[in-house]
Amino acid sequence: MHKRKNAFIIMTVPALLLFFTFHTYPALQGVYYSFTNWRGYGDFDFVGLKNYINVFKDERALHAYLFTFKFAVVSTILVNVISLIVAMGLNAKIKFQKTLRAVYFMPNILSILIVGYIFNFIFAHFIPEIAEGLGINALTRNILGDQDVAWIGVVIVAVWQAVAFNTILYLAGLVTIPEDLYEAASIDGAGPWRKFWSITFPLIATFFTINMVLAMKNFLMVFDHIIALTGGGPGQATESISLLIYRGGFEGGEFAYQSANAVVYFVIIVVISVIQIKVLQRREVEM
Amino acid sequence: MKLHSKLVTGFVSMALGAALLTGCSSGGKDDALEVFSNKSENTETYKALIKKFEEENPDIDIKLNAPPEAETVLKSRLTKNDLPDVMAIGGNATYGELARAGVLMDLSDSEMINKIQPAYLDMINRLAGEEKEGTYGIPYATNANAVIYNKDKFEELGVEVPKTWDEFVAILDKAKAEGEIPLYLTLKDAWTGMIPWNSLAANIQPEEFAKKVNNGEASFQEDYPEVADKMLTLLEYGHQDNMGVAYGDGNTAFAKGEGVMYLQGNWAIPEIKKANPDINLGVFAMPVTNTPEENKLVSGVDVLFAVNSDTEYSEEAKKFIEFMINEQNAKQYIDEQAAFSAVEGVFQEDPVMEGIKVNFQEGSITSFPDHYYPAGMQAENLIQDFLINKNKDEFLKKMDEEWEKVQNR
Numbered sequence: 072m073h074k075r076k077n078a079f080i081i082m083t084v085p086a087l088l089l090f091f092t093f094h095t096y097p098a099l100q101g102v103y104y105s106f107t108n109w110r111g112y113g114d115f116d117f118v119g120l121k122n123y124i125n126v127f128k129d130e131r132a133l134h135a136y137l138f139t140f141k142f143a144v145v146s147t148i149l150v151n152v153i154s155l156i157v158a159m160g161l162n163a164k165i166k167f168q169k170t171l172r173a174v175y176f177m178p179n180i181l182s183i184l185i186v187g188y189i190f191n192f193i194f195a196h197f198i199p200e201i202a203e204g205l206g207i208n209a210l211t212r213n214i215l216g217d218q219d220v221a222w223i224g225v226v227i228v229a230v231w232q233a234v235a236f237n238t239i240l241y242l243a244g245l246v247t248i249p250e251d252l253y254e255a256a257s258i259d260g261a262g263p264w265r266k267f268w269s270i271t272f273p274l275i276a277t278f279f280t281i282n283m284v285l286a287m288k289n290f291l292m293v294f295d296h297i298i299a300l301t302g303g304g305p306g307q308a309t310e311s312i313s314l315l316i317y318r319g320g321f322e323g324g325e326f327a328y329q330s331a332n333a334v335v336y337f338v339i340i341v342v343i344s345v346i347q348i349k350v351l352q353r354r355e356v357e358m
Numbered sequence: 359m360k361l362h363s364k365l366v367t368g369f370v371s372m373a374l375g376a377a378l379l380t381g382c383s384s385g386g387k388d389d390a391l392e393v394f395s396n397k398s399e400n401t402e403t404y405k406a407l408i409k410k411f412e413e414e415n416p417d418i419d420i421k422l423n424a425p426p427e428a429e430t431v432l433k434s435r436l437t438k439n440d441l442p443d444v445m446a447i448g449g450n451a452t453y454g455e456l457a458r459a460g461v462l463m464d465l466s467d468s469e470m471i472n473k474i475q476p477a478y479l480d481m482i483n484r485l486a487g488e489e490k491e492g493t494y495g496i497p498y499a500t501n502a503n504a505v506i507y508n509k510d511k512f513e514e515l516g517v518e519v520p521k522t523w524d525e526f527v528a529i530l531d532k533a534k535a536e537g538e539i540p541l542y543l544t545l546k547d548a549w550t551g552m553i554p555w556n557s558l559a560a561n562i563q564p565e566e567f568a569k570k571v572n573n574g575e576a577s578f579q580e581d582y583p584e585v586a587d588k589m590l591t592l593l594e595y596g597h598q599d600n601m602g603v604a605y606g607d608g609n610t611a612f613a614k615g616e617g618v619m620y621l622q623g624n625w626a627i628p629e630i631k632k633a634n635p636d637i638n639l640g641v642f643a644m645p646v647t648n649t650p651e652e653n654k655l656v657s658g659v660d661v662l663f664a665v666n667s668d669t670e671y672s673e674e675a676k677k678f679i680e681f682m683i684n685e686q687n688a689k690q691y692i693d694e695q696a697a698f699s700a701v702e703g704v705f706q707e708d709p710v711m712e713g714i715k716v717n718f719q720e721g722s723i724t725s726f727p728d729h730y731y732p733a734g735m736q737a738e739n740l741i742q743d744f745l746i747n748k749n750k751d752e753f754l755k756k757m758d759e760e761w762e763k764v765q766n767r
Contacts, residue, residue: 108767110455125767131760195546195607199599213602216546218746304548305601306743321430323734324455328767 098337105331110324122331132332134307135315142222142311143290146229150286151279154234158241159271172242179235187299190228191215194300215301218308225309229296233289237282244278245271273354280351284344291340312336390419391671391678394442396428397661400499403694404446411681418674436461443669444678449482449497449659451733456664457486457494463665464492468676471496473683475718478659478700481725488569495662496679497700499691502641502714503556503656503726506620506627508612509638511538515618519642519713521650523588530595533618540595542617544608545745548738552728553621554592554644555741558585559727560656561646568730571761578757586750588646592621593745601746613637627710628696642713654724655717660697734764 105122109115126132161172178186195213202210215224248271256266272279294313297303303310303318310318312332320329395404401424408420423442425431429452435441441461447453456462465471471479471493478497486494512518515533520526533540544550559567562584563576570576593600603611605626612620613633620626621644630637643655663679665672681687688701698706698718705718717723731737740760744753 122767125763129763191604195602195604199602212599213546216599216602218743301546302548304546304739304742305746307739308743310739318736319734323732323736323764324451325734325764325767 101330102334104327105334107327109327115327118327122328123335125328126332126335131307131310132312132315135310135312138222138309139291139293139311142226142229142293143287146226146233146290147283147286149226149230150233150237150290151282153230154237154282155241155279157234157238158245161238162242162245175238176235178232179239181232183232183295184299186228186232187296190224191300194224216305218305221301221305221309225293225296225300228300229290229293232296233286237286240278240282240285241275244275248274276351276354280348283351284347287347288340288344291343390421391444391674392421392423392442393444393446393678394428394432395422395424395446395661396432396448397446398424398426400661400691400695403691407682407687407690410687411678414681415677418677420678432456441666441668443666443671444675445664445666446498446661447495447664449478449485449495449662450729451485453482453495453662453664454485454487457482458490460490461667462494463667463669463672464494465496465665465676466491466493470676470680470683473702474700475702475721477721477723482659482662484566484725485729495659495664496683497659497662498682498688499659499661499695499697500657500700501660502624502643502698502717503553503658504622504624504641504714505557505644506612506622506630507640507642508615508618509640511615511618512640519640520645521653522645522648524648526645527591529618530592534595539597539617540619541592542603542608542612542620543593543596543600544603544605545596545600545742546602546604548742550605550608550622551589551741551745552738553623555585555589555737556656556726556728557621557644558588558646560724561653562588563727567727571758572765578754578761579751582754582757583750586744586754589741589745590748590750593748601742609633624696624698624711639710640713641711643717654722655714656726657698657717657723658726658729659700662700732761732764734767735760 104115106117106119107115108118108121157175161168161175165171194215199211199213202208214220252270252274253266256270261269292313293311294317297309297311297314301309303314316329316333316336319325319332323329393404393408395401401422404422404424408422412418412420429447432441432445432447432452436456436459445456445462447456474497478500479493482495482497483493486492507519511533515529515536515538517529517532520529530540559582563581564570567576567581571578597603597617608620609626609629610633611617613630615634615637620630624641627639627641630639643653645653647653663682665675665679669675682691683701685701685704688699688704691697692699692704692706696706696708698711705715728737735757737757740753740757744750747753
C-alpha cells in the first residue's frame with residue numbers, strides 16, 4: 072500500500088512542479104507587477120493601488136468588458152444548443168454515422184488563423200457578391216466593417232469552431248444513457264419531446280455543466296478569433312479584454328497597468344465559473 | 359546516387375544553418391560581432407553586404423540575427439543585459455526607449471553622422487527625447503507615406519499631379535464625376551487610416567506637437583480640427599464599402615484598375631506590382647495645404663544602426679556601419695529593397711518614385727506624427743472609430759483624454 076502511494080506521488084510531483092514553475096509562478100509575478108509601474112523592462116517603483124483605481128476609471132476597459140460578456144453569453148448559449156442538437160443527431164442510428172462524426176469534428180482541428188482567413192474571404196467577397204445578385208442591400212457590405220454587427224461575424228466564426236468540441240463531449244454523455252430507459256418510456260407512451268426533457272437532458276446534466284463552464288470560460292478569454300477577423304475593430308467595437316491586455320501590455324508599454332486589469336479579470340472569471348458550477352450542479356441527478 | 363548525395367548535403371547544410379541560427383539567437387557571447395535586425399524582408403541584402411564586408415575585413419566575423427517578433431526579443435534581452443553589438447532597428451518608439459534607457463552608444467561625435475541627411479538625424483533625436491542629449495543611431499533606410507496613383511487613369515482624366523489641396527480635391531471631384539473610384543480606401547485595417555492621417559497631421563500640426571501636449575500648450579481639440587475635417591473630406595471619395603476592405607484586398611483591387619489613387623506607403627508598390635506587373639504607377643506627396651512650398655513628404659526611418667554601449671567590439675561595429683553607409687553599399691540596399699536612403703546623395707532612381715525624388719533631394723520631408731503619440735493610446739482604432747461615426751468634437755476630445763490617461767499610468 073505504502074509503495075503504491077509513493078508511486079502516485081512520484082507521478083504527480085513533476086506535473087505539479089511544472090505547473091507551478093510555468094503557470095502559478097508567472098501568475099503570481101503578474102500580481103506583483105500590478106502594484107508597480109513596470110513597463111516591461113527597466114526600473115520600477117511601487118505605486119500601490121493606483122493601477123486598480125485606473126482600471127475602474129477606464130472607459131475603454133469598461134467597453135471591452137461589456138463586449139466580452141455580451142459575446143460570451145450569446146456564444147455560450149448558441150454553442151450549447153447547437154452542439155446538443157448535433158450530438159443527438161450523430162448519436163441516432165443514421166447512415167455514415169462515423170464519417171459524419173469525423174466531419175463535424177473538423178473545425179476543431181483547423182488552425183484559427185486559417186479559419187479566420189477563410190471567413191474573412193466569405194464575409195468580404197462571398198456573401199456580398201451573393202447578396203448583390205439577390206438584391207439584398209443590407210448584406211452587400213462586409214459585416215466585419217460595420218460597428219453594429221461586426222460582433223455577430225465574430226460570434227458566427229467562434230460558434231462554428233467551438234461546436235465541434237462541445238459536440239464530442241455531449242456525444243460522450245449521450246452514450247452513457249441506457250437504451251432500456253427509452254424503451255420503458257415508449258411503453259408508457261412518452262413522445263420524443265417528453266423523452267428529451269425527462270430522460271436525456273437530466274441524465275447528461277454533468278456534461279451540460281462541463282460544457283457550459285468550459286464554453287463560457289473560453290469565450291470570456293476570446294482573443295485569436297478577434298485578431299484573425301477584425302483586430303478589435305472597427306474602431307474598438309470588438310475589442311475583448313484579452314486583446315486589450317495584450318495590446319496595452321505588450322505593444323503599449325503599460326505592462327503593470329494591464330497586469331492589474333488581468334488580475335481583476337481573473338477574479339471575475341473565477342467568480343463566474345464558481346457560480347455556474349454551483350447553480351448547474353444543483354440540478355444534476357445521479358444515475 | 360549523385361542526386362541522393364546532393365540531397366544529403368543539402369539537408370546537412372540546412373540543419374547546420376538552423377543550428378547556427380539558433381546558436382546566435384540564444385545570445386551566447388563568442389568572438390563574432392552580432393548584427394541584430396528587426397526586419398525579415400532585407401536579410402538577403404544584409405547577407406550579401408556582410409559577405410562583402412568580411413572579404414574586405416578578414417579579421418572581423420559577423421553574425422546576422424533576424425528573429426521573428428524581433429522587438430519583443432530585443433526588449434527581453436534588454437532586461438537580461440544581453441543586447442546585441444549592432445542593432446538594425448526601426449526609428450520608432452522602441453528605439454526611443456532604448457536610447458533613454460542609456461544602453462546605446464552616443465555616436466554624435468563620430469564622422470558618420472555628417473553623411474546622413476539632417477532631417478532624419480533630427481527625427482531620431484526627437485524620439486530619444488530632449489533630456490537625452492546625443493545621437494544614438496545612424497539612420498540608414500527610410501520609407502515614404504504617399505499617394506500612389508494610376509498614371510493611365512490620370513491621363514484618361516486629363517489631370518496632372520496636384521500641387522495644392524484644392525487641386526487635389528478637384529481631381530477627386532473630377533474622378534468621381536467620371537464614375538471612377540477616386541480613392542481606394544482599405545479602412546478595415548485600422549492602420550491604413552494612419553497614412554492620410556499622418557500626411558495631414560504632419561503638415562498641419564504645430565512643430566513639436568507631442569512635447570507641447572505634454573506641457574499643456576497644445577491639444578487635439580485646438581490643433582487638429584482641420585486634420586479631422588480633411589479626413590472626412592477624403593472619406594467622401596471612397597468606394598461603397600470603405601470599412602469592409604482590408605489592405606491585401608485593396609492592393610489587388612487597385613492593381614486591377616479599381617481606384618484612381620491609393621493612400622499608401624512605398625512598401626505597397628511591390629505588392630501592387632505583384633498583382634499586376636504591367637500597372638503604370640506614380641507617387642506624390644499628398645498636398646495638404648494650398649501653399650505648395652509648405653507641403654512636405656512624410657518619411658520615417660525604417661532602419662537605423664545603433665551600437666550597444668557595452669560592446670567589446672566598438673571599433674568593429676563602427677567600421678561595419680561605415681561600410682554600410684558607403685554610397686555604393688547604401689545604393690545597393692535601397693535598390694534591392696525599393697526603399698529610400700538616409701545617406702546624403704543616395705537617391706532612389708526607380709521611375710515610379712520620380713514624383714517624390716525631389717522631396718528627398720531638397721530635404722522637404724517631415725516625420726510621422728503618430729510615432730510621437732504615446733503608444734498605449736492606440737490612435738489608429740480611435741481614428742477608425744471617428745471615420746465611422748464622424749463625430750469630430752467628441753473624437754478630438756477623446757484623443758486628448760486618452761493621451762492624458764496613458765501618460766498618467
